[in-house]
């Protein structure tokens with residue numbers, strides 16, 4: 001029986017450890033505080049378990065969760081990077097307004113600092129919305145009245161629709177930014193009528209009042225989305241917290257049960273010893289065989305009763321422990337399901353935060369991460385690594401002549417083409433606007449020069465047709481290899497210089513380290 005009891009305790013301990021490991025895996029990276037406390041808890045449960053300290057640790061974990069001290073880092077990174085993009089776009093729009101430019105720079109600095117909790121993201125959101133509002137108000141004040149007739153239009157022709165507004169670069173930039181946001185949200189909510197409606201009106205042409213209203217609608221949508229994400233996260237954490245408390249109770253009850261069963265068993269053992277020593281006494285003291293027989297029978301009956309009581313009590317204890325263990329197992333299963341659903345959601349979010357919504361190419365964040373890895377590899381093994389920057393030529397004229405929707409479609413086709421043109425080890429991302437960036441590992445510059453020239457000529461030969469008009473799309477390229485003294489920034493700057501050299505030299509060109517006039 002004692003062996004059984006030990007086995008139960010061992011099972012109990014194993015289950016607990018499994019649970020802690022699963023929970024640790026789920027929370028990894030969420031919060032340093034929780035990570036540290038989970039480590040402490042694991043320490044208490046490994047080797048010779050110390051359940052008293054483990055219970056204290058579980059209590060501490062409960063408190064941490066209750067006080068919402070979990071930093072939702074993964075979710076925050078996603079949100080902060082969209083805010084950062086929005087701020088950078090705004091900075092471009094307000095470059096002539098020193099006050100607003102200063103405010104956006106301050107906001108960008110804050111966005112680059114570590115985010116404490118979900119509430120500080122709300123503050124950053126509020127600030128971003130306020131800055132957009134100020135920018136839009138200034139824009140409205142500086143422009144002629146909306147219904148003066150000059151700027152309002154309802155025609156369906158893209159070419160005409162954008163023409164009067166095109167003269168204002170701020171209006172154009174807001175259009176582009178709004179279009180980005182809508183494209184990004186349309187992926188998430190393909191059936192949202194409000195979004196489809198704004199997208200359609202944007203393609204047809206919007207006056208300033210409509211544009212302002214649409215911006216407010218989209219910003220509201222972003223905030224609502226952020227809040228519902230946060231409340232979903234909160235619900236998951238609350239439910240995990242509940243399950244954790246229940247498991248903690250089960251653990252305490254199991255320990256209590258085991259202790260009292262152990263004590264009962266010790267009492268039982270003492271009783272058995274007493275009965276046996278009575279038999280021994282009877283054997284040494286009895287004067288006749290009959291008296292000995294009678295006393296022995298009496299003692300044996302007592303012994304049998306004590307043994308049977310002990311057996312009943314053991315069985316009851318075992319049943320209670322088994323019931324607690326099975327309840328614990330089902331709670332752990334539930335926890336596992338909850339964590340795997342949430343993990344999947346986090347993985348989807350992480351994927352989305354690294355993908356450009358319009359072209360489905362990796363975005364700048366994904367490029368930076370990939371570059372870090374490639375650069376570390378280059379530094380450790382010295383294999384060659386090149387960076388190429390690609391920019392579609394005269395892209396503005398595609399938008400101006402055929403409309404923004406055609407411009408978007410062109411970006412999608414070119415992106416697909418660039419991706420297909422590269423080999424598996426190469427990497428292409430959308431840098432922003434009509435600009436792309438490539439990472440080309442393990443190739444000599446002569447081969448890269450050749451490859452990029454092939455891509456360039458194939459693109460120039462691709463048959464684009466907009467509104468019955470055949471259009472030639474070309475791009476300029478700048479590419480350079482990492483040298484021993486290079487940093488990731490210096491290489492990008494050099495590739496960018498080459499790109500501008502290609503633009504200045506007439507476009508539809510590849511300029512690399514090998515180009516003679518560099």
Ligand SMILES: Nc1nc2c(ncn2[C@@H]2O[C@H](COP(=O)(O)OP(=O)(O)OP(=O)(O)O)[C@@H](O)[C@H]2O)c(=O)[nH]1
Nearest residue numbers: 176391392393394395396397399404407408433434
């Ligand atoms: N349709 C569309 N246009 C975009 C997007 N992002 C940026 N643009 C536009 O791309 C244009 C880029 O114009 P410029 O930077 O002047 O460059 P360009 O016309 O390509 O001329 P060069 O680069 O000098 O050959 C701007 O008009 C932007 O509004 C987008 O996602 N979709």
